[in-house]
Amino acid sequence: MIVNKSYEIASCDDVELNIKRDSLLEFRISYDNECEIETVLFVVSGLGGDADSSYKQHLAEFAVKEFGVAVVIVNYHCIGNRPQVGSxxxxxxxxxxxxxxxxxxxxxxxxxxxxxxxxxxxxxxxxxxxxxxxxxxxxxxxxxxxxxxxxxxxxxPTKNEYQNFGIMQAQDLINTLLFIKNSPPFKVFGANTDNLNIIMLGSSHGGYLAHMAAKIAPWLIDGVIDNSCYANNPFxxxxxxxxxxxxxxxxxxxxxxxxxxxxxxxxKTYWTLNQNSPNYFSEAREEIRYLLNLDHLKIQSGYPKPIYVSYHSVKDTSIAPASDKAELYKILREFGFDATLNMIKDESEIDGKFIKNLEHGMNMSIKSLIKKELSKMIKKLKKVKKEPWNQKSISYKSVDLIYKFYEMDDKINLAISKTKQ
Incomplete structure (x- = not known):
């Protein structure tokens, strides 16, 4: 029988702007209580239709029935930032x-x-x-x-939140994951949560956050399935x-x-382009959110490597330029990642079901993406022996700042320090 459980937990504060968070992090887990779970699928909402609660619930129950996974949907920080979801x-x-x-x-x-x-x-x-x-x-x-x-x-946005963009949202995904690993509501195959395969799937901003989660905690993420995420920060x-x-x-x-x-x-944001403000969105703030940072990708490649699969339209030139995405996946492969980019090139690939147009997102349904890629990724991951990983922190130099993400007390924490002159 499919069980749906909802949670509210404390997550992260805004370390960059020194703002204490008032809102709790909400998430929902769906699973079959008669199954032993080997894979947890995070369906990461983006902006627009896939943020609708009834649609998300439909997706979760579909994936549980068809693939025997547990499905997690996280209402990450500032998710309620469009009128259709309450802003x-x-x-x-x-x-x-x-x-x-x-x-x-x-x-x-x-x-x-x-x-x-x-x-x-x-x-x-x-x-x-x-x-x-x-x-x-x-x-x-x-x-x-x-x-x-x-x-x-x-x-x-709802809950009096604001757009931090990327960092707190990715931390919310990881904090949800750590909460589940610490207190799983479902039966775990082999009774060891360290052996759970964790896959994050999303479209557009949801895909971007899946990539960011893998960046800030690569030892926790086994796979990323993406449709049309941006590799650069959309101003x-x-x-x-x-x-x-x-x-x-x-x-x-x-x-x-x-x-x-x-x-x-x-x-609504507290970031500004005013260089005299403590909230200035400096080059360092931008770089840590930039998926294409070569130095950061090199550092990440020294950790367990998630499998990446992505779809993108070659005609996506403004919101998420296809050239940036092609460069990102080229670099991932050069650093030894299993990274597959399916670049949709022309109208001949529009089938009206999976690919519906060549605009940003291709009007692709998340359900179609799950059908096409989830079972293939699960099969790949079953062939990979998970080795224990004790170094549960990662640091990225970002211009004049060092961002250190580290796991402690069942949370992903962030510490920011100045680089030495």
């Missing part, structure tokens, strides 16, 4: 500046303290009122019928792109909520 809109000081400028352009007066727009209720109220004012102006012929006011808006998704150009660097834009207003939505 709301607010306006920070940058958004407020653009709002005032746009209203002044067409003669709409604004009154009151704009700082109140940092709350969802006030933002919603003023945008609804502004949308109606724009409709009235169009009806009077004061504005063209096709006029859209272009505004910057901040996404306020638009971290949240501070609006400091440069809110209409160029943003998470998503839509007229769905306000038909006269095109809102350009950026994640």
């Amino acid at each position: 709301v809109f607010c306006m920070d000081r940058i958004d407020q500046y653009y709002l005032a400028a746009k209203c002044q352009e067409i003669g709409i007066p604004l009154s009151g303290d704009l700082s109140s727009l940092e709350s969802y209720q006030m933002t919603q109220s003023i945008l609804l009122g502004l949308n109606q004012t724009l409709s009235d102006k169009k009806a009077k012929g004061e504005l063209p019928d096709d006029y859209l006011m272009e505004l910057s808006v901040t996404i306020q 638009s998704f971290i949240g501070f792109g609006k400091e440069v150009d809110y209409k160029k660097y943003y998470g998503f834009s839509t007229t769905l909520f306000f038909n006269n207003i095109n809102i350009f939505c950026s994640d």
